[in-house]
Amino acid sequence: MITRLLTGLTFLFVLRAVEANTEKVIFLAPSRSSLPASLVNINSNSGANALSPEQLIIRSSVPVAFPTVQNPRGLEYWYLLRHLNPEQRYEVRVCWAASQPTEFWLNVFGIDQVPTSLLSALGSAQLDSDHSGKTKSDQPTESVLALRIQAAADFFSSNQTLMQHPPPVDVDIILDPYLLNVFPASLSPTALYISVLAVVGYFVSGVLWRYLSPSAEVYKLRKD
Numbered sequence: 001m002i003t004r005l006l007t008g009l010t011f012l013f014v015l016r017a018v019e020a021n022t023e024k025v026i027f028l029a030p031s032r033s034s035l036p037a038s039l040v041n042i043n044s045n046s047g048a049n050a051l052s053p054e055q056l057i058i059r060s061s062v063p064v065a066f067p068t069v070q071n072p073r074g075l076e077y078w079y080l081l082r083h084l085n086p087e088q089r090y091e092v093r094v095c096w097a098a099s100q101p102t103e104f105w106l107n108v109f110g111i112d113q114v115p116t117s118l119l120s121a122l123g124s125a126q127l128d129s130d131h132s133g134k135t136k137s138d139q140p141t142e143s144v145l146a147l148r149i150q151a152a153a154d155f156f157s158s159n160q161t162l163m164q165h166p167p168p169v170d171v172d173i174i175l176d177p178y179l180l181n182v183f184p185a186s187l188s189p190t191a192l193y194i195s196v197l198a199v200v201g202y203f204v205s206g207v208l209w210r211y212l213s214p215s216a217e218v219y220k221l222r223k224d
C-alpha cells in the first residue's frame with residue numbers, strides 16, 4: 001500500500017517535471033533601504049520589468065542566443081524585485097516548455113551591486129538631479145533586489161536557420177513568497193495534498209494492521 005502510494009506520488013512529481021523545465025533561486029529579502037536616485041521615480045511607470053507581491057508573475061517571450069566565448073551564458077536580462085518583506089524568504093522561478101531547450105541562470109543582487117546605468121535603464125526613470133538636496137527621511141525606503149536572468153539556447157539542429165536564429169523562448173517568471181519561510185506559497189496545495197495522503201495512509205495502515213494481525217499473532221506464537 002505504502003509502496004503504491006509512493007509510486008503514485010513519484011509519478012505525479014515526474015509528470016509535473018515533464019510538463020515544464022524550471023530554474024530557480026531562493027533568497028532572503030534584505031532590510032529596507034533608501035532607493036538609489038535612479039529608481040526613485042520608478043513608481044510612475046510601474047515597469048514591466050518588476051516583480052512584487054502585487055505582480056507575482058511576468059509572462060514573456062525572451063530572445064536567446066547560443067553561448068559564445070564572450071557570452072558563455074547567452075543573453076542576459078535584469079528585473080527588479082520590489083516591495084519585498086524584509087527578512088522573508090522568497091524564490092523566483094523561471095519556467096519554460098521542454099520543447100524549447102534552453103539553459104537559464106538566475107542570480108539576485110543587492111541594488112547597490114548593480115551598475116547605475118543598468119538601473120536607470122531598468123527604471124527608465126530620469127536621474128533625479130536634485131536628490132542630494134533631500135534629507136534621508138523623505139527618501140522612500142523599501143526592500144528591493146535586482147534579478148539577473150541569463151539564457152542560452154541549448155539544442156542542436158541541422159537546420160541552419162534555427163542554429164543562427166534560435167527562436168525566442170516563452171517563459172513565466174514567478175515570484176513566490178515562502179509561508180513561514182519554509183514552504184513556497186504556491187506549493188501549499190501540494191503540501192496539503194501530501195498531508196491528507198499521510199493522514200489517510202495512517203488510518204488505512206491501522207485497518208490493514210487489524211486485518212493482518214491474526215497472522216501476526218500466529219507469527220508471535222511460533223516465535224515464542
Ligand SMILES: *[C@@H]1O[C@H](CO)[C@@H](O)[C@H](O)[C@H]1NC(C)=O
Binds near residue numbers: 159160161162
Ligand atoms: C528551418 O527552420 C525554420 C524556422 O523554424 C523553418 O521556417 C524552415 O522551413 C526550416 N528549414 C528546413 C530546411 O527545414
